[in-house]
Structure formats: C-alpha cells, structure tokens
Amino acid sequence: MCSQIFRLVILTSVAYAAAVRRAAQASDQILAIAPTSNTCAGAPVPAECRTNVQAAPFLTAAMATYNIYSPPEIAAVLSVVAFETGDLKYNTNITPGRPGQGTRNMQLAHNNFLYAKSFPELATKLSAITTADSTDGLSDDKLNAIRALVLPDEYAWASGAWFLTTQCNASVRTALQAGGQAGFEAYMGCLGVTATPDRLTYWNRATAAF
Template sequence: MYTSNLLIILLGGLATASPLRVRQQTNDSNYKVIIDSNALAQALKTIMPTSDSCAGAPGPADDCRTAEQAAPFIANSSEGLGPGELAGTLALMGVESGDLKYKHNVFPGRPGQGTAGMLMPNFVAEYAASVLGAQAVAGLSPAAVLDLVTVDEHNFGSVRWFLDAKCDDGVKAALRTGSDDGFRAYMGCVGVNADDPARLAYWNRAKAALGL
C-alpha cells in the first residue's frame, strides 16, 4: 500500500527510549532505519558512563567530546544500522575511545593511531582515503593523516567504516542478530579478545540501552 507521507514508527521490540526508528518511505516494503541524536545521547551515557562530561579529561586537550556533542555525528555515520550493529559499534567505540575521551593513541603513544575507533595507522590511512580521496593523504605522515580524520565530521565514522570495509558478510549478519555470539564474531573481525571483561561490560550496557 503506497503512502505520500513519511511514517515514523518504533523499531519492533525496542524500548520506547531507543534512539532507533524506522521510516517508511514509499511503500510498506521500503523502510530505512534512522537514528534520533537526542535519544542516542542518552543511550551513549548509559553505554559510556563517563561521557556526560569532559571535566578533567585525561587525554589531549581537544580529544574529549561529551555524549551530547558526539551524538549527532555518531547518528549520521550510523544511519541504516540495525540495533545489533549499533550496539556492537557503540560498545567498541566506548572501549577504544575511553568513553569518548580519546581520539589519539596515548598508551603506548603510537603516532598515527586514533579516531574514536582507535584505528591502527594503516587503517586510518585507508579510512582517510575513503572519505577524502587518495590525493588528500598522499605523501603525508601517519600523524598528519590522522589529523585529517579526527575532526568531528569524520572521527566518529571510523567504527562504522571498519565494520563495512573490513568485516565479512557472515560477521555482519551475526552482529545484526544482537547476540553474544554475534558480538564475539565482530570482535574477532576487529582482532581483539571478545571475552575481555571490559569489552563485555560495554557490550552488555549497549544491549541494555538498545533494548536487546
């Protein structure tokens, strides 16, 4: 049945406060998942408990962003993700950025490693080329390339980019289920220990925030 109006409805099974919505665009078989940045900011504060403030942030002066500051950029880069994918990417971002307080690697201090996903320098270069073009990064040092993508517009998109560009369809399908096995598959793609208690804590908070 066709309609000329855009219909916003809750994604089935999610709590009322969920940042995820489904927009019916042209007919009843054409849906697009969108993300409300205000609701996302509240979810971020559940997933990343210290993201409500940058007061006393331990990292470089300009690295920290609050949940409210980051939410519009995360919402934009995450549009179209389902709840399982969003939970996984936010859990990863929370661990890697220290609740949005770091976008440069401080421990051990590896030049060129960073973004909200704390990508290694080779992945930072690939990400930068994907959003800015190969010519923009040609001949630059790893640190200079990182500077190109730590602006808010690009910083928070690095986690979504890695999922899209580096994880195979099986991993994406598993994560889409929102299951613990799906998260483990995703962490395997990232190359980290899925049973790390810190990572599991972020994952469990993300599931709770998104009603999984």
C-alpha cells in the first residue's frame, strides 16, 4: 500500500513538474511575441491587463480545448491575440469604443454572441439578456452585456482558438498548417482584415518563437 502511494506521489510530482515546464515555456514564447507583456505597470486599463505569465495557462488550455496543435496555427492565433490586445493590455475595444467588441481576440459583437452561445453554462445568463437569434437591432447596453459574459479569463483567452476552429473554413487551417505568409494572409481574410505590416511584425515574432 505504501509503495503504491509513493508511486502515486512520484507520478503526481512528475506531472506537476512537466506542467510547470510547459507553462514556463509558453510564457517565454508569449513574451517573445508580445515584448511588453511581462508587466502591467502603466497599463491604460489596469483591470484588463495580464502579463505573459498570467496569460500562459489560459492560452495553453485554449489550444488543447480546440485541438490546435500545429505550431504555425498556434503562432498565428497568438500573434493576433498579442496584436489585438496591445501586448495583452486590453480585453475590450477602447478606441473607438465599439459596443460589444472585446475578448483577447477583440471580436465584434456578433462573434461574441456566437461565442457565448457555445457555452452551455452561459445559456441562462445569455437568455436573460436576449432570446434573439442574432445581435441585429440590440442596444449598445445589451451588446456590452453579452460581451461581459465572455470577458472572464477562462473565456476571453480562448476566443481566438474558438474563432479559428469554428468560423474559418477548413482551407484556412490547411493553409496555416503549411506555414508561410500565404497561410497567414488567408487567416487574416477570415478575420476580415488584411496582413498589414504591424500584424506581420507580430506574426514574424510568433513564427520565430515556435
């Protein structure tokens, strides 16, 4: 009995050590992508800021939850998160202050509505805000209330992974997995943006980190 307990303790310790190493590696990679993410000192909205160390466990879990294991895909998603949040400083759209826009993927209101709907545990809260099938015609207050449902860390950091795996078609993922700028540009097209120089800067850092 004692030997079994000892083996269990050893296995638990090994698993914990491995998890710590993965978290440390992830936080280092995030810092390489978002160079100022090691501190929240002077953050414009302190409550929204997270450091690379704080974000790492949530981002690592998000990739596992949505089955994203290809390094080029992980790099692309993290580059978008880093860019859209200003190195992890923002969780909502501050400028120009678009109602309902936010999470670490800085999704528009209709995407946050779909994202919130994907979590059964949020169904009651969402239906208390609206029972509509879309965000069309909803007030700014309701759009912001929907966004608030997915702003907690356990949801906000996974929004980029969710978007790639549910809102982009398979050809985008295939292109990303192949590596190279063409795949990243296809991903940007799915996001409704273009691969601007500043986005490419983040993507190049992310690619190098992986």
